[in-house]
Amino acid sequence: MATRRQSPRLTGRLEVSTELGSFLGDTRVRLLEAIDAHGSISQAARHVPISYKAAWDAVDAMNNLAERALVESSTGGRAGGGTRLTEHGRRVVAMYRAVEAEYQTALDRLAGRYATDAAADMPAFRKLLRRMAVRSSARNQFAGTVAGVHGGPVDCVVHVALDAATTLVASVTRASVQTLGLVVGSEVVALVKAPAVALVAATDPVAGTAPACAPASAPNRFRGAVERIVDSPVNAEVTLALGGGRTATAVVPRATLRALRLKLGAPACAVFPPSSVILAVLD
Structure with a gap:
């Protein structure tokens, strides 16, 4: 019995940018999610994985570009300090994941359309992918x-x-x-x-x-x-x-x-x- 050949799946990475540069992407969102889960920059960095310095640089950049802080840190105290995601940070992550899901749905529809079109215009397809690569807020x-x-x-x-x-x-x-x-x-x-x-x-x-x-x-x-x-x-x-x-x-x-x-x-x-x-x- 012949096995039905499945169409290749298109996947993409969503990036949110500002006039000052990149603000939010897959790695940074995973970092924020790890901070929320572990309450520690060092543990979050190992989970992603990225270096401890890269994690802090990313947090500083996001906090500087955001209207309100996404991450807050505290030092000392009986609990020994830590790092946490703010409520604004949680909303930003949730919004990113929702838009990412819509983006992937659009790619799935596109892949299905071209998989069933034997006479697909590949130059037009490549042009469309170039247009989809434009990243903006x-x-x-x-x-x-x-x-x-x-x-x-x-x-x-x-x-x-x-x-x-x-x-x-x-x-x-x-x-x-x-x-x-x-x-x-x-x-x-x-x-x-x-x-x-x-x-x-x-x-x-x-x-x-x-x-x-x-x-x-x-x-x-x-x-x-x-x-x-x-x-x-x-x-x-x-x-x-x-x-x-x-x-x-x-x-x-x-x-x-x-x-x-x-x-x-x-x-x-x-x-x-x-x-x-x-x-x-x-x-």
């Missing part, structure tokens, strides 16, 4: 091609074609255009942080026309349907399915949910200014 990432660069000696407006019918607009400096080598046809990834995305009502301004998004003055307006809502006492994280496999995620006050009557499947528009868009090139 920005929740929204849109891959596209530069369709136009306009502006003066200081400020420029860059039009990025996401597909034949969808264009995103970014506002960057002329120096950034030159540094990144942006010209028509350049392949880029547009990054937008979730707090910079506003949600507005989807309306039909003229009977019989296709639905549009208000305000009409905003160049980046993307209509979609609510796919996921993560609620909290103050803010909510709302993800819109935009079609074509794209999503846009916004972090908005809970009052916005009530005002727009947002629920799963409800139409809405994601709006963000060109100045909130960061462009990254694919080397």
